[in-house]
Amino acid sequence: MRRFAAPLALLLTSTACTTMEAAPAPVAAAADRMVSPILTSPEAVDTLTHAQPQVARVTHVALDLDLDFDAKRVGGTAELSVLAAPGAEEIVLDTNGLEIAQVTDGQGGALSHTVGEPVAEGGKGAPLTIRLDGAETLRIAYRAPADASALQWLSPEQTKGGVHPFLFSQGQAILNRSWIPTQDSPGIRQTWEARITAPAPLDVVMSGVRQGEPEDLGNGRRAFTFVMDKPVPPYLIAIAAGDIDFRAIGPRTGVWAEPATLDRAWREVNDTEEMVVAAEELYGEYRWGRYDMIVLPPAFPYGGMENPVMTFLTPTFIAGDRSNNGLVAHELAHSWSGNLxxxxxxxxxxxxxxxxxxxxxxxxxxxxxxxxxxxxxxxxxxxxxxxxxxxxxxxxxxxxxxxxxxxxxxxxxxxxxxxxxxxxxxxxxxxxxxxxxxxxxxxxxxxxxxxxxxxxxxxxxxxxxxxxxxxxxxxxxxxEPGLPANVAKPDPAAFAAVDAAVSAYAAEGTIPAGYAQWSSAERQRFLDNIPKQRTAEQLAALNEALGLSGTGNNEELFLWLELALANRYEPAVPQAEEFLAEVGRAKFVRPLFQVLWDQDEWGRPIAQRIYAETRDSYHAVTRGGVDRILGTEG
The missing domain is CATH 1.10.390.10 (Neutral Protease Domain 2)
Known part of the structure; x- marks a missing residue:
């Protein structure tokens, strides 16, 4: 990497997973914190940030924030450690809707600052430019907006327990600037720490190691403290708060979930310790200490998010047979590729x-x-x-x-x-x-x-x-675009029996007798490759023989609903409506609304009716995609 670094990059380079068992991470003194390099080659210039890290960059973020579930707001202070080039007069941060109350230096002296005009497209937000006046520490008092795009506040009715509210964040790619004022670029890695207060009895987890037990503040609130002593891209700073419990899997692995979900979640991810061992044997030491997971309410917009020491997972991957655990393997692998x-x-x-x-x-x-x-x-x-x-x-x-x-x-x-x-x-x-x-x-x-x-x-x-x-x-x-000629194609024998069954069904309508004994990958292959145009009678026969509408595997259920709705199969509409009301995973939600919208006079009224009921329950990531499909942006 040194061959690509300009001299200034050399100047800027220096020599979670909350669980009951987690040892507190050592809190490094400012002078001892690891500082990652900044790449300055032309292809490393991030056009999605306002920051100018070659002039002045953030190396550490210390958050002290309160969670206000009534107002659906996060507010408090962010203290930033700054490393500036000689003669640098200002630093530029990323914000999106943040209300900046005050900016001071490490001694409490006020620093002049301006919030620029927001960039309307792409969520880039507005630059926060702060005059440094020699300051190496900035303290920003601020509040995030109620509609911060990284945060989703769930009412008790949107949780499994139905009693307490829930909050989770999703920072990738550039959403964290809506609740944290920092340089929000994957190329500007930062260590961080946080003190978070929340109403009892809610628990808080973050993508950092919890420092001891929560502190009872005596006013119905508790304070939780976290440390991430390794520099990470800021999109990996994540938080979740709600009625959640923990269960260990192995000596360094475990899972959090709502009490009503915890048993199923624990059984589903029980191979995780084995996966960590396998990953280390392949590509070296797991460097983050613990590997814990939290299974969130179904409004979470992705299958998973690889937040360090605390992977966020959708409950829609739970099938009862670990057939979708490639998702867990994927998020674990990010501990090397993506996070490291x-x-x-x-x-x-x-x-x-x-x-x-x-x-x-x-x-x-x-x-x-x-x-x-x-x-x-x-x-x-x-x-x-x-x-x-x-x-x-x-x-x-x-x-x-x-x-x-x-x-x-x-x-x-x-x-x-x-x-x-x-x-x-x-x-x-x-x-x-x-x-x-x-x-x-x-x-x-x-x-x-x-x-x-x-x-x-x-x-x-x-x-x-x-x-x-x-x-x-x-x-x-x-x-170059496309697929090069030397691609190593998968073994055609992998799905030979399934592909033969697809051909038999397409030619003669023969429904495979051994479908129930197939792996989930085989069932998905079959459903995704059979003829797309089916009559109501054919769909009814397929559903009756294979039990498609009754599957507990959401990957397979999605393929069935997509096929049924594309053929205007009325009996599938109530199940699709129920599915779209319960699940917020964009991978499922967007295509189902798309297929309904593509059915013109039959499907569009159904899509509009369902979306009117479900839109507010979706994360901004999912909602934005469906808004574009239905033409309801804004």
Whole structure:
């Protein structure tokens, strides 16, 4: 990485998981805190931040915040440690809707500051420019807005318990600037600590290690203290608060959930300690201490979020048979790819997600066997093919590295990225590839990275000779659209029996007798590949024979509802309405509203009726996607 750093970057470089068992993290003195480098090469410039880290950057954030569930507001202070270049006069932070009351230096002296005009598009928000006057510490008194896009406040009725409210955050990609005033860019890593007060009897967890037991403040409130002593990208600062309990899995793993969900959640994730061991055997030490999880209420918009020491999970992955535990493997793998080594800009998000998806599949193989891993890889490959067929092989957004934006759907950043690494592995051999990837994590730990840096490291530490470089097609994989010709395709035998059953059903209407004994990946393959145009009679027969509407696996239930609604199957509407009222996961919600909207005069009134009832229950991430589908933005 030093080869890409300008002199100023060298100047700026210095030499969770709350559980009953967690030992407090040592609180480092300011002079001893780890400070990550800033990349200054052109491709590392983040256009989604107002910050100018080459002038002055944040290295540490100390939060002291109160949670107000009645007003749905977070407020208090943020104390920022600043590292500035010689002669720097000001620092620029990111905000989005924050109410700034006062800014002072470390001695309490007022510092002049201005909040600029907000950027309307993309959630970039407004710059907060603070005159430094030599200050190395800034203390910002502020309050987050009630509609902060990173935060979702749930009423008791939106929880399993139905008695207490709930709060959770979702910071990726640039949402945390709506509740924390800092430099909100993945390339500007920061250590942090927090003191959070909340009404009893609610518990608070964060993506940092809890320091001792909560403090009873004597006014019906308790204070919780957390520390993250390793520099992380600010989108990984996360919080959840509610009526939650903890249960241990292994010596360093456990799960939090609402009491009504905890038993099912614990049984579902009980392989987690085994997964951590498998991940370490593959790519080295787990460096975050504990690996805990919290299963949130179903309004959480994603399958999971890899917040350090406290992965956030949707309850929709719980199937009763651990068939969707690739999700847990994925979020665990982020502890290396994404959290340990992070994309410096969001146009390189495949460095997080593609590498993680490859790693996830290797964990699945180690814990659940090669057949399951190959089947799940085949589903990924089908996603890539489907996306490319829809948008075109030469669509710019199908390159892994894009100029300042996002890839066209998860099939590119996640699945194409994973198949890039599978292809490299197939060319150089697993042993040599694993050795290289382990050194990548070791040598770039707690640092940002770019696609150019990744490529340079491959050329220097992996590739042997020009012939191998030509065979790997590295630059084409990373910077060109489509799928390179050398792609290592999944084993066609992985789904041979299922694909034969699909053909038999398409040709003769033969419903597979062994469906109930198939793996979830096999059932998903079948449902996703049978003919899309079905009559009501055919759908009824399929549902009766396979029990599709009664499945406890939400991945399979979603595929059934999508098929049924696309064919205007009236008996599926009540179940779809119930599903969309209970689940806020964008992966399910957006496509179901899309398929209803695509049915014109039949589906649009149904979509509008359901959305009128459910919109306020969705996180801003999910709500924004459905707003665009239904044309109800704003």
């Amino acid at each position: 080594v992070t994309n410096a800009v969001w146009g390189d998000s495949w460095l997080n997600e593609g590498v993680t998806t490859y790693f996830e599949n290797r964990i699945v193989e180690a814990v659940y066997g090669k057949q399951r891993a190959e089947q799940e890889a085949a589903l990924m490959f089908a996603n890539i093919r489907e996306t490319l067929a829809e948008v075109g092989e030469d669509a710019p957004g199908t390159a892994l590295s894009t100029d300042g934006g996002y890839q066209l759907g998860s099939a590119i950043a996640y699945d194409k990225g994973a198949f890039f690494l599978r292809t490299v592995e197939s060319v150089v051999g697993r042993e040599r590839f694993d050795s290289w990837l382990r050194q990548w994590f070791d040598n770039h730990a707690f640092q940002p990275a770019t696609s150019e840096l990744f490529l340079a490291d491959m050329m220097e530490n992996l590739v042997q000779g020009e012939a191998e470089a030509d065979a790997l097609m590295l630059r084409e994989w990373i910077f």
